[in-house]
Amino acid sequence: MRILSSRGTRGAALLAATALALSACSVQGGSGGEGGGDYPARAVEFTVPTEPGGSTDLITRALTKSLEEPLGQSTVVVNKPGANGKIAGKDVFSGNPDGYRVAVMPQSLFAVGPLVVEDPDAIQLDEMTFVKGLTREDYVMVVPSSSPFEKVEDVLAADNVKYGTSGAGTGNQLAQALLFGSAKVNATAVPFDGGGPQLTAVLGGKVDVGTVHVAEAYEQIQAGALRPLVAFSAERLEALPDVPTATEKGYDVVVDQRRFVAAPAGLPDDVRDKLATAIDEAVSSEEYAKLLQDNYITRWEADGSEVGDQLREASERFKTMTTELGVNLKGQS
Amino acid sequence: MTAPDQEQETRPSAAYARRQNVIAAAVLCAIGVGAAILSWQLGIGDLADPGPGLWPLIVSVAMAVIAAVLVVRSAPTGEEERFGRESLVVVIGVVSLLGYVLLFEQVGFEIPTVALLVLWLKLLGRESWRMTVIVSVVATAAIYLLFITGLEVSLPHIVHF
């Protein structure tokens, strides 16, 4: 049986050669991209490091929608989930610093992640050009309404606390570990696969307490199924003004999640400014404002250098606190 | 569905089938042992507080043991098939797909797609040139229209409208 017909082989080889010769054109979508000309000359791609539907995704989609007019170009949102954002980051930040591919990144990847897993290959801050700060989301500790814990003091006086987290390397894990560490409470972390499953476990009384974003818990709190105990924000939450902060209770634990727009390092200043100005205009749109308000998300109005300062400050602070308190996020926190 | 003479072609002899069974089971066993070693290095912990390696270790040991039993019980079951010259077509298929994936993000999906279709239709499928050209061009255009124009999926592409 003849496997290859020589005529077919030649034909295919010729075609393949033609294919390679033609390949010098620009590739759009995927990870291609090149600069030049007056920015922006074509669509700007925003990479979201999570699955569709999460708050990063929603924020980005709302942002890009309002961004098209001030930018004078269309925008594309690409979801590239994986490794807490590292896959998306590595992909975008290794590309050309031309402003056509940017990413919306979470603070936790840089400030919390390194405390949990040692990664020699982690994305460094100097691999990015920070374009603009976007949002801040605060955490609140909750218990089911059937819980014997009425106030945060009750939890901190308990002997053996099982607390839910939404996974290793998340801000809510850090916040609770720091709080229980400062109060010298014997507590065990039970990590779940995201905020939803954690909340389910809290509602079902499978864990004693849990800490989630305000938006995730708000409806349940209103319905009387959950009781908020303490917020991990610097000041009291606008949505839940009666809930004390950890700082008020004498524990200096301020942890939040922040999101920002970043481009590869070396993005020309004029491109960055142009993009930042357009984003400024987009975030003032009514649609975007409504989305933030409906989701109890706070604006984080910071320019590029402030974003960098915040990331450095938070990383440093969390590192110092975990070391001083002897909190080990790597194992049984 | 199949004529009896084709069955002769893929039905291996008992000795061949047994050898094939032993090799397959041995490969599984080796993977199990390898995974067990890697899992062990991850840290086992104990049942009350399992380390990252405990579960993979249990699973890989179970796999190695089952595979070891399969090595011993290698009598043909009648489900085995011979690898023959026609298996070479599969190798060509896989290699061409590897090439496709490698080129996919580099040069956009259009050219590799046409090239792959031509290769499979003409070389593997022995279709006529007319059929080959029509199907590959129309299919590529249809994929473009469906994914990029219709569903606005971000496929790497070089043709812009």
Add this chain to the structure above:
Amino acid sequence: MDFLSPVLDGFGVVFQPDNLLYCLLGVTLGMLVGVLPGLGPAATIAILLPITYNIEPTSAIIMLAGIFYGAQYGGTITSVLLRLPGEASSVVTAIDGHEMARQGRAGAALGIAAIGSFIGGTISIVVLTFVAPLVSGFAIDFGPAEYTMLALLGILLVTTLGTGSILKSLAMATLGLLLATIGQDPLLGTARLTFGSDQLLDGIDFVIVAMGLFGVGEILYNLESLRRKAPKATEVGSVYPTRKDLSESKGAIARGSASGFLLGILPGGGATMSSMVAYAVEKKATKRPERFGKGAIQGVAGPESANNAAATSSFIPLLSLGIPANATMAIMFGALMLQGITPGPLLVDEEPQLFWGVVNSMYVGNLLLLAMSLPLIGIFVRILKVRAAILAPLTILITMIGVYTVRNNVFDMFLVLALGVLGYLMKKVGFEPGPLVLAFVLGGILESAFRRSMRTFDGELTGFLGEPIAATLFGAIVLLVVLSALRALRTRKKAKKNKENDVPPAERRPEDRGEQRDRDPAEHVR
């Protein structure tokens, strides 16, 4: 009745012309993306999110919901015709559905799938209407301990997905469990068996495993015979299921609807697990388990009814608790948020129009899907008449591109290809992908749920017995093991009598019950 008036108002909402139109649009789109492998309802809904901005909330959610359950219908089509599961929940349909297609009964398989889906979906909506508030607590009652036991129970059913030797099924099941451990440790975040690759840090996507082993493996396997003969077009046969088909599937549809409804409520389990459980249940329930894997219509009817019932009931935790049960529901949550509606326990009272409008639209949607699928079957089965030499490259291309769209990642294309090669080799040496795929799904749940339980129980195994549901499930497991052992013992005794069998008794499945393997020798070769 007071309770019913908002429900009836909901019908008023559904029958507004533009809502009917959005419903039709949604289910049609859903069917389309269900057919495309890889591109799932989750991604489609995400793509459409920006559009829903400008639509009235109820209409928007009606459309998005239509995409979700429409995809369940669509996923079946490629599963049956090409053994290429378009959706995770259609994986088991590929086992018997494709076998039916090869026997010229593709129309019957697709027909029974459509009918089963319609009945499963509709039963689920009726039950949802009356008991949604009651069963929503069910989702919360399921914690780590309960999931541990549920997954354990599922793993016991793993070998029922294979048709060959039980030892080979077990080997594949362990391989599936091992593949599931690749990625970050679910509790500690440590990288495991990733060989230093970030791409593997999140583990392997289930869709990729299923499409690689089933779809790509099948295509590669068929390449061998591509030029061996002038490819004869498969007989298409009667397009619709016969009266006999219907009466044979009655029980399967009823059982599938029930198990699908219950499992669909559970976050994380959802449609995929329900279809697999339904398959296993049917194989256990039937008097002739040897027909499974060789074109048993119950193997299509049960899982298809289940996955549609589950698709509907997975709305319960979202709409009544604000907890998304799966990835698609998570995006639906996002869509509601975009509209300024936060799903939660107050939704039914605060937004009755939306709640009942969406729920009741599912009746209409399911009816539309049934009305669309039945006539379309005649067109779809024509795909089988396309020459294999043309169909193979087209299918593999759609698969590869579909896989890329899951995470916009080329690495996943390599992965699906590697798993395709594995699927091809498995077929050549007589291993089946079914047990591997099921074990893969359950493995991740079992490990993480067990370890979470151990943390909440302070490391005491007896903690499981303190949870009523978990303890009950544990009792069921013990019962199942004892019964299977007894049956195996009986089989062995019988087998000693039937010595003419060429298969060593230890390699026979207990389910065979001494019956001769009725394998047609031609089955081995395509």
